[in-house]
Amino acid sequence: MRDRDSADYSLSAYQYNLPPEKIAQSPVTPRDASRLLIVDSPSTHRHGYFHDLPSLLRPGDLLVLNNTRVIPARLLGQKPEGAQVEIFLLEERQTNQWLALVRPGRRLKPGATIHFGPDPQQPDLVAQVLETDADTNGRLLKFEHPGPESLYEVLERLGQVPLPPYITDTAATADQYQTIYAELPGAVAAPTAGLHFTSELFEHLEAAGIQRSLITLHVGVGTFRPVEAENILEHKMHGEWIDVPASTVEQITATKAQGGRVIAVGTTVVRAIEGAA
Numbered sequence: 545m546r547d548r549d550s551a552d553y554s555l556s557a558y559q560y561n562l563p564p565e566k567i568a569q570s571p572v573t574p575r576d577a578s579r580l581l582i583v584d585s586p587s588t589h590r591h592g593y594f595h596d597l598p599s600l601l602r603p604g605d606l607l608v609l610n611n612t613r614v615i616p617a618r619l620l621g622q623k624p625e626g627a628q629v630e631i632f633l634l635e636e637r638q639t640n641q642w643l644a645l646v647r648p649g650r651r652l653k654p655g656a657t658i659h660f661g662p663d664p665q666q667p668d669l670v671a672q673v674l675e676t677d678a679d680t681n682g683r684l685l686k687f688e689h690p691g692p693e694s695l696y697e698v699l700e701r702l703g704q705v706p707l708p709p710y711i712t713d714t715a716a717t718a719d720q721y722q723t724i725y726a727e728l729p730g731a732v733a734a735p736t737a738g739l740h741f742t743s744e745l746f747e748h749l750e751a752a753g754i755q756r757s758l759i760t761l762h763v764g765v766g767t768f769r770p771v772e773a774e775n776i777l778e779h780k781m782h783g784e785w786i787d788v789p790a791s792t793v794e795q796i797t798a799t800k801a802q803g804g805r806v807i808a809v810g811t812t813v814v815r816a817i818e819g820a821a
Contacts, residue, residue: 553776569713571720576745594740595748603753604804606795610735610812611758613726615696616703616718621660621671627651629658631671632706633699634680634765635785636730640687640695643677645765652683660702669698696729706732709768730762730785737810755804757795760787761816788820 572578576595583589592600601607617633629652632645646652652673661668671685689698705718723738749756766782773779796806796817808814 555771555774555776558776564710567710569711571739574742574744575724575740576742578740595742595745597745598748598752598754601749601752601754601807602805604799604802605754606799606804606806607749607754607756607809608792608796608806608813608817609723609725609738609741609756609758609809610761610816611723611725611727612731612735612760612762612812613729614705614718614722614731614734614763615729616699616705617732618704618706619660619669619699619702620704621658621667621669622664623651623656623658624664626664631658631683631685632765633703633732634682635762637684641674642685642687643680643682644671644685645680645682646673649681649683658685669695669702708733725758727758728760728762730760732765733763733767735761735763735810735812737812755795755799757792758789759792759813759816761785761812763812784815786816786819788816793820 576593576597578594580592580594580596581589582592582596582600615633619631619633621629621631623629630647633642634645635643637643646658652658654673654675656673658671658673659667659669660671669687669689671687674684674686676683687695689695705721707721721734721739723735724741724743725738726734746756762785764782764784766784769782771779799806808817
């Protein structure tokens with residue numbers, strides 16, 4: 545690996561051609577039938593399938609996975625006078641308060657309200673604009689809703705799961721864009737490396753002596769933000785909420801002490817572990 549001083553950090557150095565027709569628009573069935581590129585050494589590689597994973601790992605290895613759950617972050621509503629509004633939830637700031645992108649934003653000043661639900665006169669959910677966020681030009685929204693449901697339960701009824709911009713087939717279901725171990729709601733995009741696991745594959749991994757542990761990183765909308773700075777070191781990174789439990793830290797420490805390998809499933813896990821180190 546090149547050291548930091550000799551590396552090329554110009555954006556143009558990382559250009560490559562990806563034909564749009566090579567981007568799958570729907571997942572394979574079962575999930576673990578997806579193809580896997582296996583790199584045995586810097587000079588050799590071969591093709592396999594994700595369900596080959598137990599044979600590629602060793603007893604005592606540890607898989608670390610991100611158990612975040614994608615929320616239905618896209619909501620369509622309207623102002624009391626009838627104007628249509630679209631919001632995209634970015635980040636929970638405190639209970640029932642979210643930073644969100646809104647369209648059209650110029651008409652949503654602090655104090656404005658947005659109604660959501662099939663009957664705008666008796667809305668299932670109301671958002672009040674508290675302030676404008678200078679960094680994102682988004683709005684800080686305070687949500688209120690009648691009844692005993694949590695805000696997340698209301699979002700499950702009224703919201704839509706946002707798909708990545710490279711997925712144009714909107715027929716994909718929300719479940720297809722969740723990992724099977726998704727648990728804690730808060731992400732606006734899935735940790736996609738984990739989408740290929742199945743219950744059967746987890747059983748085979750466990751039988752092979754391969755452990756697993758969990759972290760939580762709520763993926764933010766910045767994961768879709770293009771890098772525009774020619775020097776990538778000048779790219780402004782977004783913040784993300786992470787939790788690395790003490791039990792996971794203990795498992796990582798024990799695995800390394802016993803000579804096992806710690807395998808981060810996807811870049812979100814890498815960011816969480818490195819950020820907490």
